[in-house]
Each structure stands twice: as C-alpha cells, then as structure tokens.
Amino acid sequence: MKILLTLTLLFGLTLSYAQQQPKPYNENQDARADLKKAITRAKKENKHVLVQMGGNWCPWCMKFHALVTGYPKLDSLMKADYVYLLINVPKEKDKRDFALFQQLEYPNRFGYPVFLIFDGTGKRINTVDSDGFEYPNTKVPGYDTAKVERFLKLWTVKALDPKTYAVKK
Helix, strand or coil: CHHHHHHHHHHHHHHHHHHHCCCCCCCCCCHHHHHHHHHHHHHHHCCEEEEEEECCCCHHHHHHHHHHHHCHHHHHHHHHHEEEEEEECCCCHHHCCHHHHHHCCCHHHHCCCEEEEECCCCCEEEEEECHHHECCCCCCCCECHHHHHHHHHHCCHHHHCHHHHCCCC
C-alpha cells in the first residue's frame, strides 16, 4: 500500500512540475508579424535576428532555449548581438504554416530546433540545425556551450563586416 501511495504522490508531483514549466514558445503568435518586428528592431540596434523554430513539445528546443537564456556567457552574447525570436511550430503537422516554410526555403527539413539568421534588411544569411551543437558520444544528451558560443560569434554583424578584416595601413 505504501508503494502505491508513494507512486501516486510521485506521479502527482511530476505532473505538477511539468505543468509549471515555462513555455517559451507562444503557441498563438503571428510568426510573420513577429519576424517583421524582430527585423525592424535588429536594423535599429545594428544586430542580427536569431530565429529558433520549434515548440514547447520539443525537448531539444527547450534545452537550447534554457541554455542560451540561462548560461550567463551565452545570454550576454545573445543580448549584445541578436534579437532572439522563437517561432512556434505546432506539433500537429496539419496546423503548421507551410507557406511560411516555403518562404523561408523549408527550414523544417532539418528537424527541430532549426535556427535562421537574418540581417537588419530581412535577408536570411544562414540556416542551421542543432546537430553541430550537441555533445558527441555522450550518455547525457545536451548542447556543448563552446560550440554554441562559437556559432553565435561567427554570425554577428561585426563578424560579417568586411571592415573587421581590412588591413590597416
């Protein structure tokens, strides 16, 4: 009887914990309007837009978001160089905006999360999946902070500015 009571209590706590987890993806968003606003803001602030497409249903999406907002070094890089936008992709395929996928040249082909980088004019300058950021051959799945940091640094406005590499005379 004690085992049954303990299991019931643990199940209730697990369910309660799962319900209290923050849901960073806005499941009712207007993705096109949000992207337009992010691009306008990026231009004004001389940043790029980093779009993370995925959903609250995607464990890897949640892990990446938690990493870049919870790890101070990555959080400061994000805030300094990017306008960070989460675009919700519904779990149910029949509810997905396939016209948006087409407009963005089918980033969904990579799976989720998938990352798109736009400049301040709205030009998409990169699309990449998260496989390259994951720990290789590990029993504990997660993201490699050094790889994520490198990715973020390689796609900043400054990193893509030819003046950064000009030889000073």
